Amino acid sequence: MNKQVKIRTFSISDLAKEFDVTTRTIRFYEQQGLLNPARQGQTRIYSPKDRVRLMLTLRGKRLGFSLAESKELFDMYDSTTQGNEKQLLYMLDILSKKQADMRQQLSDIQRLQKELDIAESRCQDALVKVRQRDKKKASSPERKVG
């Protein structure tokens, strides 16, 4: 009994549109070993798994991961099932480093958010003042020579 689950597939431009990247980008990621779409003749057919990888790659980018780093994580994750002790220890090491990175970024972001808030209210204040000044000007305008 073969479970014949039909799996959705995506064209390259499907994914390009969904994630707002160019097809060039997607092909480049493949060239760098981040994606492995099937082929139908020449054209690439992307599975949900490919789609997830693309998603993760892009999120990684937003968090400052290089493509090489993302690839490394993917590869290691894939090999986790059959990994030997050394591999696993290495992976754990990487993971803890990444977690440290993320903690750092978290605190960076929180600080920056506060600062942006402060900058925003300061800016709002300045705006109000500018407008009050302009109002005054309007109610007592300069006399024109006439």
Added chain:
Amino acid sequence: MNKQVKIRTFSISDLAKEFDVTTRTIRFYEQQGLLNPARQGQTRIYSPKDRVRLMLTLRGKRLGFSLAESKELFDMYDSTTQGNEKQLLYMLDILSKKQADMRQQLSDIQRLQKELDIAESRCQDALVKVRQRDKKKASSPERKVG
């Protein structure tokens, strides 16, 4: 009455060491308009303000800001005090966009942290299994011919 507060200064290599960047990097940032050290003859003298800017620039980098973006924020912040309405509105716009970015990154990070945790436990499990297997092997080793 001149308040003569003596302000600490830093050499380029002081800062390079403190923030673990090369002097080349620091000079480059100056060239890009992010820093404005005083000069003593030829050599650069960095004030605490310069130091803070460097710090902010580096934090910005960790958060995926380009140098140009950081510079833009610095410049605008500096000009906030005397900014006109247009400038201020523009700045507010930028700020709200940055805040949106940061919210996105925050959620990215939180997800990734969860995933890293999961990957870590999975990895730990795999490690335990590998070690148990190796233990078994050791207690009933293969017979050697001989």
Added chain:
DNA sequence: ATCAAGGTTGACGTTTACGTAAAGGAAAAT
């Protein structure tokens, strides 16, 4: 006096992550 340590300005090299253009196949619409 000279020598090592740190500073300076070019100027060219390098990596990453794509952009862009050329040249063409295959299929769907007109």
Added chain:
DNA sequence: ATTTTCCTTTACGTAAACGTCAACCTTGAT
């Protein structure tokens, strides 16, 4: 049939962010 519309590969171009010399001051230590 031919014109779009997608897709393909190949290949050169590019912007950002430095790295890496080279060639040269200056200044305190020996």
